[in-house]
Amino acid sequence: MPELPEVQLVVDDLKTIEGYTIESISLSDRIKLSHRQGKMAVVKHENLQQFEQSLIGQKINTIERRGKYIVMQLTNPINDKVVIAHLGMSGRFEINTNRVSSIPHTHTTFELNYETKTVYLHYIDPRRFGELRVLDHINEFKPFQQMAPEPFGIEGEAYFIDRFKQFKLNRSTISIKQFIMDAENVVGCGNIYANEALFICRIHPLRKVHVLTERKMRELYKEIVKLFIKSIERGGSSIHSYVHMDGEIGSMQDEFLIYQKKLCPICQKKVTSRRINQRNSFYCTNCQK
DNA sequence: CGATCAACCTGGTTGC
């Protein structure tokens, strides 16, 4: 499910539980088994009991997005905490009044109270690539330390261009696709939006970053942000799982120009599909240089 | 440094 727009939509839905207090937590047998085997699926904490104990009694203060991560600031009179969640490839949340989820692969259920209301927050993740962590402070989380600014703020573009200049100076030979999928350059750009943005800007995904111009890089950055906004407006891309917690799906997948396409929408020639850095890339060798 | 692969997983789609 998850590139920046999809994560943003999840966060928007999760905001309904801001102000709720965590009463109890239950974990799936799958998670418990995984931990017994020393694999730590989904719950990235050495000790499951500690994980639960550190959350019970905490009030959910705010829920925000940072890159593709979901950040929940928790507060209680003794020690505040922060939950950092990532949806991996197939993770999603659902909020309802069912104490026990009927959905397969529900791995974590939080019982939440607000005054007289009780709701349940379920985390569902068939592939279990997602992550739930509890930390004392957000600064402890390594991936945030080197992460580029948020793309909807004003610093994003300047940061992106600074990074580009550094790579150029260092004679870096990495490809442009690799560059834009690196959260240290721009956050939230996954495989789909990387393919789409490069096609729209007519840049070949294997083009070396150092041969591109600053002008072209600014254009590319703006296109990525534009795609993010367009996607959020359309409710995100829904391919393998739902985006919205009410089961509604997005329609951004109908707007794809190159991702998983057979023919180029510009010249009608056959689209090339090739694995680059473990991800499938779609591009037109005629239109993208 | 950078590209590639493996690991972590299940389920839907494709192709023989």
Next chain:
DNA sequence: TGCAACCAGGTTGATC
């Protein structure tokens, strides 16, 4: 039709 092979919005760490 049946079933195996292949593929999927991600991230990290090892290897070459």
